[in-house]
Amino acid sequence: MSFEFAIWNGAKPVLHALRQAIGCILGPNQRDLKWIGLLLFMGLSIMPAAIAAPTSVTGDLSKQAAIEVQVSLGTATDELKFVPDNLEFVTGKRYKLVLNNPSSQKHYFTAKDFADGIWSQKVEAGKVEVKGAIHELELKPTATAEWVFVPIKPGSYPLRCTIPGHAEAGMTGVINISTGRK
Structure with a gap:
């Protein structure tokens, strides 16, 4: 498994929870545009938290x-x-x-x-x-x-x-x- 894949795999639960939270705040028409803007704004600042997230967590964390x-x-x-x-x-x-x-x-x-x-x-x-x-x-x-x-x-x-x-x-x-x- 490549290093990049391991980072992305660890980041997926965090990014999914973040996207779910943004989706609750914004309507469906604005969700994708705001999501992309937020990721660009945050840049790599979320990566340490994403790497720390356990890879065994799957699905919607809010559920x-x-x-x-x-x-x-x-x-x-x-x-x-x-x-x-x-x-x-x-x-x-x-x-x-x-x-x-x-x-x-x-x-x-x-x-x-x-x-x-x-x-x-x-x-x-x-x-x-x-x-x-x-x-x-x-x-x-x-x-x-x-x-x-x-x-x-x-x-x-x-x-x-x-x-x-x-x-x-x-x-x-x-x-x-x-x-x-x-």
């Missing part, structure tokens, strides 16, 4: 069954911590991160670098669904939100609550994204 992961922002006794505070994800798999806030005060789930390394399909909270780039979620007391995404870029990313004093009191964590290969 893949989501793996549910639950995280509490704070506790019912108002402890300032994420439970759990160490999250593990694998590139190319679809996740549904269920965030809940059992405490009596609001909290933030802030992980900008993590958010830059994933494809966010949507965030649902109550009767609202948000699509597009998401870097921070605020959960008011007793609120729940679901973040559906596919990790693309492996790495270790800091997680924190940005309310003054919360991170300093221990409301921090780490989000790890691996390729799943050993």
